[in-house]
Amino acid sequence: MIFDRPTSGELIKAVMDFLDTKIKDELPPHLAFKLRITNNVLGMVQREIEQGETLQQEVYDAMQNLMHSDELTTKKLAELIKDGKIDLKDEDLKDLLVLLSKNKIEVDNPNYSTYKKLIK
Amino acid sequence: MQEELASALSKKLLEVGIEGKVSNLEPLTGGASKEIWKFEVSKDKQSTKMILRRGSGIEGPLAIKTADEARIQKEVIKVGAPVPTILAVSKNEEELGDSYIMNFVEGESIARKILRDKEYKKALPVLAYQCGEAIARIHNVDVDNFSFLPKKPAEDQLEDLYSTYQSFEQPSPVFEYAYLWLKKQDFSNFQESLVHGDFRLGNIIVNGEGLQSIIDWELAHIGNPLQDLGWVCGNSWRFGKSDKVVGGFGELEDLLEGYNSISKLKVNKEMVKCWQVFGTFRWGVICLIQAYAHLSGTINSIEKAAIGRRVSETEIDIVDLLFLGGE
Numbered sequence: 292m293i294f295d296r297p298t299s300g301e302l303i304k305a306v307m308d309f310l311d312t313k314i315k316d317e318l319p320p321h322l323a324f325k326l327r328i329t330n331n332v333l334g335m336v337q338r339e340i341e342q343g344e345t346l347q348q349e350v351y352d353a354m355q356n357l358m359h360s361d362e363l364t365t366k367k368l369a370e371l372i373k374d375g376k377i378d379l380k381d382e383d384l385k386d387l388l389v390l391l392s393k394n395k396i397e398v399d400n401p402n403y404s405t406y407k408k409l410i411k
Numbered sequence: 412m413q414e415e416l417a418s419a420l421s422k423k424l425l426e427v428g429i430e431g432k433v434s435n436l437e438p439l440t441g442g443a444s445k446e447i448w449k450f451e452v453s454k455d456k457q458s459t460k461m462i463l464r465r466g467s468g469i470e471g472p473l474a475i476k477t478a479d480e481a482r483i484q485k486e487v488i489k490v491g492a493p494v495p496t497i498l499a500v501s502k503n504e505e506e507l508g509d510s511y512i513m514n515f516v517e518g519e520s521i522a523r524k525i526l527r528d529k530e531y532k533k534a535l536p537v538l539a540y541q542c543g544e545a546i547a548r549i550h551n552v553d554v555d556n557f558s559f560l561p562k563k564p565a566e567d568q569l570e571d572l573y574s575t576y577q578s579f580e581q582p583s584p585v586f587e588y589a590y591l592w593l594k595k596q597d598f599s600n601f602q603e604s605l606v607h608g609d610f611r612l613g614n615i616i617v618n619g620e621g622l623q624s625i626i627d628w629e630l631a632h633i634g635n636p637l638q639d640l641g642w643v644c645g646n647s648w649r650f651g652k653s654d655k656v657v658g659g660f661g662e663l664e665d666l667l668e669g670y671n672s673i674s675k676l677k678v679n680k681e682m683v684k685c686w687q688v689f690g691t692f693r694w695g696v697i698c699l700i701q702a703y704a705h706l707s708g709t710i711n712s713i714e715k716a717a718i719g720r721r722v723s724e725t726e727i728d729i730v731d732l733l734f735l736g737g738e
Contacts, residue, residue, distance in 0.1 A: 325713060325714070328714055329713055332717050332720075335720055365582060365584055366582045368584040369587045370582065372584055372587040372591070373587045373591075379588065379591060384588075385733075385734045387584075388584055388585050388588060388730050389730050389734060389735065391584060391585070392585060392723065392727040392729075392730045393727065395726065395727075399720040399721070399724070400721070400723070402651075403724050404649065404651050405646055405724070405727045405737065406727055408731075409727070409731065409735065
């Protein structure tokens with residue numbers, strides 16, 4: 292890494308804090324609503340930068356055990372399901388789909404109710 | 412710009428015999444694809460609040476014309492369904508564009524406020540039953556009066572949703588699984604009905620007493636009435652209150668009790684489950700449609716960009732419903 296701190300994640304966090312503390316209260320309601328979305332988006336980017344690689348690797352490791360293929364991608368997994376190459380009743384497949392979904396939502400929206408329920 | 416809009420509104424209202432000065436135009440947070448304006452019309456010190464709902468001219472592939480939404484509401488109000496009174500309708504080529512003017516209904520439509528604020532505390536326990544009654548009235552109407560609406564049987568919708576999803580070339584293992592699972596379900600047992608298509612908090616107006624109005628008819632069609640019941644029971648529309656299966660506010664038993672008190676078709680809990688999965692998959696595909704409207708450059712919008720990352724919410728809900736005993 293040739294870049295200095297703040298890291299990209301830390302920079303985004305600084306922008307989020309600025310929007311939240313200095314800008315939010317200045318806006319009329321319909322723009323305040325858009326600012327909330329903007330902050331959510333920045334949060335996703337921050338989490339993807341900071342945790343994305345680990346979360347992705349976990350899924351690839353689980354794929355390795357189930358898919359007998361050189362290509363470990365969600366695209367390939369989707370194709371195997373579609374073409375009936377994996378039994379839909381296969382418990383490992385179900386576990387993999389749960390893991391994939393959990394790891395995606397951990398970046399996209401870790402406050403999502405179903406995610407919070409499942410990690411309890 | 413607001414002056415021009417005010418003058419166009421006055422002109423339109425005059426056409427239907429409503430005279431007065433238009434003032435206090437205020438944009439409201441509406442659906443992602445429609446403009447909503449609240450305004451007042453005053454004459455002789457009397458003032459009436461109204462709403463303009465206007466299409467952007469660029470509708471999603473699932474939406475009907477804004478003016479057709481008005482046609483539906485004019486019909487369903489006759490059978491006692493709670494909807495705003497339509498005052499005037501404008502065609503696309505007119506100055507106001509594809510839009511309509513309706514009376515302003517006092518109350519709240521923002522889901523999080525309804526679920527959180529004290530004012531609605533007494534309304535929430537009765538809301539599921541009221542919603543059941545209201546949607547049953549809508550499902551009971553004679554479909555022959557709605558020949559201008561598209562017919563969308565479940566099987567056709569499923570194929571449409573799947574091919575729409577495929578067109579974005581972003582394969583989802585969970586969606587592939589859901590599609591194969593849904594294809595095995597039996598959707599045949601029903602009578603063709605008017606389906607609202609987006610019946611949930613956000614699209615209903617609630618006050619301290621409960622349900623006041625059902626709004627936002629852009630996804631209306633003729634199809635299976637259970638679709639509306641499964642939709643409002645999807646976790647996507649519980650706004651974080653996932654223990655309340657109906658819209659984050661009520662119990663399924665209450666919704667069905669209200670529904671069955673009016674409906675010709677009697678519905679039980681088991682019939683709703685596959686429609687929850689269907690609804691969740693449908694919402695996932697709608698998220699994709701919205702996100703790709705942004706990505707293709709058709710509309711540049713932070714909301715639409717953000718919604719692309721809500722697809723994963725529908726994926727986790729699908730695996731929860733199918734594998735983990737989610738309700």
